[in-house]
Amino acid sequence: MKNISEEQLEELEIFNSVSKSSLIKLKDFGEVKKYQPGNHLFRDKEEVSTLYVVLSGSISLYKLNENGNKRVIFILGRGKMINDVIIQDLPSSINCEIFEESYILSYDKYTFLKIMEDDFILTKNVMFSLAMKVRRLYRQLKNATGVVRMEKKLAAKLWKLSRDYGVKCEDGVTINMNISVTYLADLLGSKRETVSRSLKILLDNKLIKYENKKIKVIDQDKLSKFFKAP
Numbered sequence: 001m002k003n004i005s006e007e008q009l010e011e012l013e014i015f016n017s018v019s020k021s022s023l024i025k026l027k028d029f030g031e032v033k034k035y036q037p038g039n040h041l042f043r044d045k046e047e048v049s050t051l052y053v054v055l056s057g058s059i060s061l062y063k064l065n066e067n068g069n070k071r072v073i074f075i076l077g078r079g080k081m082i083n084d085v086i087i088q089d090l091p092s093s094i095n096c097e098i099f100e101e102s103y104i105l106s107y108d109k110y111t112f113l114k115i116m117e118d119d120f121i122l123t124k125n126v127m128f129s130l131a132m133k134v135r136r137l138y139r140q141l142k143n144a145t146g147v148v149r150m151e152k153k154l155a156a157k158l159w160k161l162s163r164d165y166g167v168k169c170e171d172g173v174t175i176n177m178n179i180s181v182t183y184l185a186d187l188l189g190s191k192r193e194t195v196s197r198s199l200k201i202l203l204d205n206k207l208i209k210y211e212n213k214k215i216k217v218i219d220q221d222k223l224s225k226f227f228k229a230p
Helices: 006-010 020-029 084-088 109-117 120-143 150-165 181-188 192-204 220-228
Strands: 031-035 040-042 050-064 070-076 095-108 166-169 172-175 208-211 214-217
Touching (some): 006 020, 020 095, 020 109, 050 109, 070 120, 070 150, 070 181, 084 109, 095 109, 109 120, 150 166, 150 172, 150 181, 150 192, 150 214, 150 220, 181 192, 192 208
Antiparallel strands (some): 031 095, 040 095, 050 070, 166 172, 172 214
């Protein structure tokens, strides 16, 4: 466990523009813990009374289908609130797994709600966090229809990852995380073999490069046009 400073909190998206008094409370009541890939913060249907924020690294939120296969719903990185839905006082509705080595900031839910009561900006930030997830779910539902070919779904997912986690390099944008074909299948809720064939289509079209679990998007505009084309 380690402490966190007000300056570190101010840099996080979820705490943007909150009051000085709120920052002091968030510093005093927050706890930071390091987690390794594969660890779980919570699982589906668990009672959870802790709110979590990604301080560094990244996490996956996923569901299991009737066959026990993963479908990754979100990858969340630095500054994102993980389980804002628990303010509803219901059990967790999703699994949370550490994707990359991460430091996670945690708060007792009721303490955090009290801080929200006294700071509308913090409340608004949490509402924006929830709204962002809803919007992303709408897009996922659109892309989940059977009429969209898998290579287009994959292209759309890689474009989004390159925008959120991309690092510019000489010949494109590298997605700054290790991503296996199996994990891409989890992201798309599909079979590994199907995703592998779709990945080859993107490689053959010279839209991406893939080596040692690192994906480089050669041209984000071309990739965007590929998945938007009829």
